[in-house]
Amino acid sequence: MIYLDNAATTKVDKEVFEAMEPYFQEFYGNPSSIYTFAGKSKKEIEDARRTVAEFIGAKPKEIYFTSGGSESDNWAIKGAALARQDKGKHIITSKIEHHAILHTCEFLEQQGFEVSYIDVDENGVIKLEELKQAIREDTILISVMFANNEIGTIQPIQEIGEIAHEKGIVFHTDAVQAYGHVPINVDELHIDILSASGHKINGPKGIGIMYLRDSIKIETLIHGGAQERGRRGGTYNTPGIVGFGKATQIAAERMEKRRAHETELRDYLIEQVRKEVPYTKLNGHRTQRLSNNVNFSFRFIEGESLLIMLDRKGIYGSSGSACTSGSLDPSHVLLAIGLPHEIAHGSLRLTLSEDNTKEEMDYVVEQLKEIVDKLRKMSPLYEDFVNQKEGEL
Amino acid sequence: MSQVIEYSEKVMDHFTNPRNVGEIEEAAGVGTVGNAKCGDIMRMYLDIQDNVIKDAKFKTFGCGAAIATSSMATELLIGKTVEEALKITNKAVMEALDGLPPVKVHCSLLAEEAIHAALWDYAQKNGITIEGLEPPVKDIEEIEEVEET
Numbered sequence: 332m333i334y335l336d337n338a339a340t341t342k343v344d345k346e347v348f349e350a351m352e353p354y355f356q357e358f359y360g361n362p363s364s365i366y367t368f369a370g371k372s373k374k375e376i377e378d379a380r381r382t383v384a385e386f387i388g389a390k391p392k393e394i395y396f397t398s399g400g401s402e403s404d405n406w407a408i409k410g411a412a413l414a415r416q417d418k419g420k421h422i423i424t425s426k427i428e429h430h431a432i433l434h435t436c437e438f439l440e441q442q443g444f445e446v447s448y449i450d451v452d453e454n455g456v457i458k459l460e461e462l463k464q465a466i467r468e469d470t471i472l473i474s475v476m477f478a479n480n481e482i483g484t485i486q487p488i489q490e491i492g493e494i495a496h497e498k499g500i501v502f503h504t505d506a507v508q509a510y511g512h513v514p515i516n517v518d519e520l521h522i523d524i525l526s527a528s529g530h531k532i533n534g535p536k537g538i539g540i541m542y543l544r545d546s547i548k549i550e551t552l553i554h555g556g557a558q559e560r561g562r563r564g565g566t567y568n569t570p571g572i573v574g575f576g577k578a579t580q581i582a583a584e585r586m587e588k589r590r591a592h593e594t595e596l597r598d599y600l601i602e603q604v605r606k607e608v609p610y611t612k613l614n615g616h617r618t619q620r621l622s623n624n625v626n627f628s629f630r631f632i633e634g635e636s637l638l639i640m641l642d643r644k645g646i647y648g649s650s651g652s653a654c655t656s657g658s659l660d661p662s663h664v665l666l667a668i669g670l671p672h673e674i675a676h677g678s679l680r681l682t683l684s685e686d687n688t689k690e691e692m693d694y695v696v697e698q699l700k701e702i703v704d705k706l707r708k709m710s711p712l713y714e715d716f717v718n719q720k721e722g723e724l
Numbered sequence: 725m726s727q728v729i730e731y732s733e734k735v736m737d738h739f740t741n742p743r744n745v746g747e748i749e750e751a752a753g754v755g756t757v758g759n760a761k762c763g764d765i766m767r768m769y770l771d772i773q774d775n776v777i778k779d780a781k782f783k784t785f786g787c788g789a790a791i792a793t794s795s796m797a798t799e800l801l802i803g804k805t806v807e808e809a810l811k812i813t814n815k816a817v818m819e820a821l822d823g824l825p826p827v828k829v830h831c832s833l834l835a836e837e838a839i840h841a842a843l844w845d846y847a848q849k850n851g852i853t854i855e856g857l858e859p860p861v862k863d864i865e866e867i868e869e870v871e872e873t
Contacts, residue, residue: 633763635787636739639731643740661763673760673785709745709791711756711767711783 332645333691337531337623338480338508338682339649343574344533350577351535354570362567363558372569379576386583387525388516389542395559396572399539400507402552403526404431406541406563407503410549411472411524412439415501419469420444425457425486426667428476432505433663436474449475454616455484455668463494472501477509477525481651481664481680482615483624485513492521501547507531507539511582512590512621523547529571534578538571589685593622596683596692600625603696608703614665614678623683626651628670631713632677632706634661640702641679646695651678673712731788732822738792743799746781753849755841755860758834764790768838770801772846777801777809782838789828793835796820801839806846810856812839837861 334342360369362376377391384391397403412422424436426448436446447465450458457475473495478485488504495502503524506515510525511532517525525542529535543549555564601613610630629637634650641648651662660666661675670678681695707713731739752772758764764786771779780798784791800812800820814832818824824832841860847853 631785633786633790636791639736639739639788671760672763676760676763709742709783710785711765712760712785714747714767714783 332647333687333695335646335648335681335683335687335695337684338483338621338680340530340536341533341684342686343530343535344578344581346581347534347574347577351570351574354573358569362569363556372567375576376567376569376572379572379579382576382583383540383579386515386579387510387542388518390545392560393542393545395541395543395563396568396575397539397541397563398537398565398568399530400429400505400526400528401431403528403539403541404429404505404507405435406552407524407526407543407549408432408435408472408474409439410552411501411503411547412444413550414548415471416444419467419471421467421470422446423449423462423465423470423473425449425451425475427451427455427479427481427664428474429480429505429507432474432476451484451667453669454619455479455482455614455664456616456619457486457491459487459490459494462491466494466498466500470498470500472503474503474505477504477506477515478513478621479615479664480508481662482626482668483508483620483682484616485509485619485621488522489520495523496521508621511579511586512623514586517542517544524549529575529578532578532582535571535574538568538575540575585685590622592685593683593687596687596689597622597625599689600681600683600692600695603692604699607696607700612670612674614668614670621682625681625683626678627681628665628674628678629703630674630677631710631716632703634676634678636706637677637679637702640706641698644698644702646698648679648681650680651675730825731792732824734796734820734822735789735792735824738795738821739788742782742791742795744779744781744795744802745783747783748779748781751781751842753842753844753846755838755843755845757837757841757860758786758790760785763787764831764834766790766794766834766838768794768797768842770842770846772806775806777804777806786831786834787828789824789831790834792821793817793824793831794838797835797839806843806854809839809843810854812836 358371362369362372380391380394383394449462475491492502501523505526507528510527523544527540529538553564612628614626638650651665665675748769748771751769753770756767767783769781780801782794782798784794796817814836817835818832844860
């Protein structure tokens with residue numbers, strides 16, 4: 332099997348798993364308890380918090396553990412909006428955000444907030460001039476993702492942060508795809524709130540963090556006990572937190588090496604696909620992209636049929652096709668970068684890990700070539716294209 | 725991004741080894757339905773002699789279910805009279821495939837419509853009227869709206 336869907340989720344690292352294991356059956360005490368039995372759990376949680384804080388240049392007390400990226404995004408957007416609504420009710424975000432942001436913004440629109448969705452260019456980079464133009468007196472929050480989950484484009488986060496801070500606007504970034512993959516320093520990049528998730532960095536599912544600059548106040552999302560200094564209720568997910576800390580530590584240690592390996596494979600895969608499969612378009616920025624992301628559109632074919640055929644060859648990828656989700660519209664990200672519907676339907680996302688090899692990439696290209704060819708021979712769009720081309724000759 | 729789609733063995737068989745893919749030169753009837761916007765286009769070619777469908781071929785741009793329903797439709801068509809062909813419904817295509825996931829039912833509607841469009845083309849070319857045959861609609865969304873009313 333060749334697993335190429337690491338943007339969806341990753342395998343838990345062996346070291347991470349081993350670090351977590353004692354907290355299920357051995358040290359299962361509730362870290363909020365007073366007895367010494369819970370002492371080790373409590374200490375490990377604070378160690379993990381420190382590891383995460385150091386990794387992004389924050390203070391430990393600015394790190395909050397959550398249930399994952401979606402909770403962090405919900406908390407950041409709703410919490411900032413509610414806390415700042417006296418100053419204004421206008422929010423700015425981009426058209427290519429994850430649904431955890433977009434649907435939260437739509438919810439807030441129903442509650443009387445106004446949201447501006449900024450366009451991206453053909454590479455998926457946010458239009459900074461449009462962003463500046465959208466800022467109003469009553470703008471209270473800007474939220475732009477660090478790197479896109481579908482096409483891998485990395486946004487000019489530092490510039491967005493500077494724009495926000497010049498105007499005294501809170502800046503949130505959904506860094507779920509970037510955390511652990513790209514160096515992040517919240518002060519240098521002017522980030523006030525940041526979301527990250529464990530299972531995208533070989534950590535466990537069901538755990539994430541929200542970084543919140545200590546000078547910024549936002550409302551609580553999960554009301555409950557006194558955990559996380561009373562700002563996020565719910566019993567500590569000790570194994571999850573320990574796993575998140577360990578995954579962060581490993582990501583930090585290996586980031587450079589892993590990025591180099593992934594970038595080499597990524598560029599090789601892109602080059603080979605371009606060479607071997609005609610009528611193909613790379614989606615996302617050629618260089619300003621995540622080291623593990625490859626996203627192609629293959630003209631004249633549909634993504635779901637491509638995915639199933641690849642699955643039968645032991646290759647696991649994903650698609651921005653509507654047919655995989657049961658809706659008629661293909662991915663909002665692919666439409667936002669200007670792809671026509673029929674080309675957006677024929678997209679394939681392959682996201683690598685450091686475990687992948689060059690031999691695997693060769694096999695993928697070989698299979699892709701064969702499958703795309705087979706599907707094109709079945710496609711009336713390809714037939715029309717060929718006939719039209721012959722007519723022109 | 726993607727979700728697991730559960731297909732029957734029959735659907736998988738017709739998707740991975742589709743029957744009757746291709747074109748028929750100087751076909752008696754050709755029909756194209758669907759649109760690329762919603763991700764499915766089906767083109768059906770019919771060879772009709774003495775009111776009997778001697779051969780059927782298809783080309784489809786679409787998901788696994790769209791390809792499988794096209795393939796099954798051509799199998800059901802071959803050997804039928806024009807009148808019998810007109811009675812092949814989307815339900816018949818679905819049943820022959822041991823069912824389709826709910827989100828894919830529109831693919832079977834498209835197959836039924838492709839048959840009708842090809843028969844309509846045949847009738848037009850030969851200046852005949854086939855009882856019960858309506859002019860084809862071009863867009864699958866129109867079909868679904870008709871279904872609801």
